[in-house]
Amino acid sequence: MREIVLDTETTGFKPEEGHRLIEIGCIELVNHVATGQRFHVYINPERDVPPDAVAVHGLTEEFLADKPVFNDVAADFVAFIGDAKLVIHNAAFDMAFLNWELRIAGYPTLAADRAIDTLIMARRKFPGAPATLDALCKRFGVDNSNRTLHGALLDAQLLAEVYLELLGGRQAGLALAAGPAAKAGGVRIDRPYREARPHAASADEIAAHAELLKKLKNPVWATE
Template identity: 65%
Template sequence: MREVVLDTETTGFNPDEGHRVVEIGALELVNHMPTGQTFHVYLNPERDMPEDAARVHGLTLDFLADKPLFHEVAEEMLAFFGDAPLVIHNAAFDMKFLNAELTRMGRDPLPFDRAIDTVQMARKKYPGAPASLDALCRRFGIENAHRTLHGALLDSELLAEVYLELIGGREPGLRLAADPADAGGGAVGGLSGGIPRPYREPRPHRETDAERAAHVAFIAGLKDPIWMRDAAGAEGA
């Protein structure tokens, strides 16, 4: 199963007010696991960059001046998307911006039902809890200290890990020991909270000569065992 995790950075909050996409980052998942295939591009927005937006993602007009326009990369982007579901954090925002850009160049918009919204997934799974990407990284123990600014590809990589957690891809507390030695004198099977078990060498499956001799001696010392009475009765009959 192929999915594409997607994020965008923009000049503002609403494309209806003339705001544009300035960065697109996406990565491919197959069976919920990253394949290493990515799509990443910075875009010239053909307009000014508000200070509030620049503080979020750090992208300036000087940096974006020589970058391609959206219509110059749209076909490559759509080819990367293919017909895969799009995993997006707050899908309404990114889908609205991408569809505004596609409509501007005369292309059909992306169907909204292709989007898997991880914000909605998180709110359903953890009602009342914060559902931002940073909050979910903290909840799941995903390292994001390097996320000092928003970045479309970086956020897609973090979102892929969050998405795996939201669909139950990793169960906390059920991690197998990375080193077999970790499980030898600690938790059973490497699980946290187990009972310590001392290591014992495996015993052979067959009895030894000494064990067989001990068994014969034990049987010989029994007085009037039931199985011997049954055998004697059978002979008399």
């Protein structure tokens, strides 16, 4: 099972107001285990980056000026994600920007049901509790001490760990896939054959039970 943990950075909140993608970070999981494969790119938005946005992610117009435009990286991005499920925190935000950019570049948009929203997962699992990525890192003991600013690749790496915890803990990702039995679809354990143990009462036990019933007044389990 292949999944892509994904995060983006943008110039603002709404693509319909002219805001654009400026960074995409992706981490590949197979059977809930990080493979080491990743996709990361900075994007020239061909517009200014408002100061409020720079304060969040630190990506300035000057830094992005020589980076490729989305159209130049779209094919590589689409090839990397393939048909995998996309694990995203607050998926509606990132999906809106990705689909806006894909549409402009002439690519098919991403179906909403491809996204696994970890924000929704967290709110269902911990109703009323903070569900930001930082809050979830703290809850699960995921080290985010290097996260002084938002960054798509770093956030995707943190989210991958948080996602496994939301699924039930990191151990869920330890697929026993090293041996041939696991590759065949299961784990085989050889055990010695044992004869079935008898469970019927012996003649002596039946006689002892009958004697006990004689000593009781109207026993409810008497057969006669």
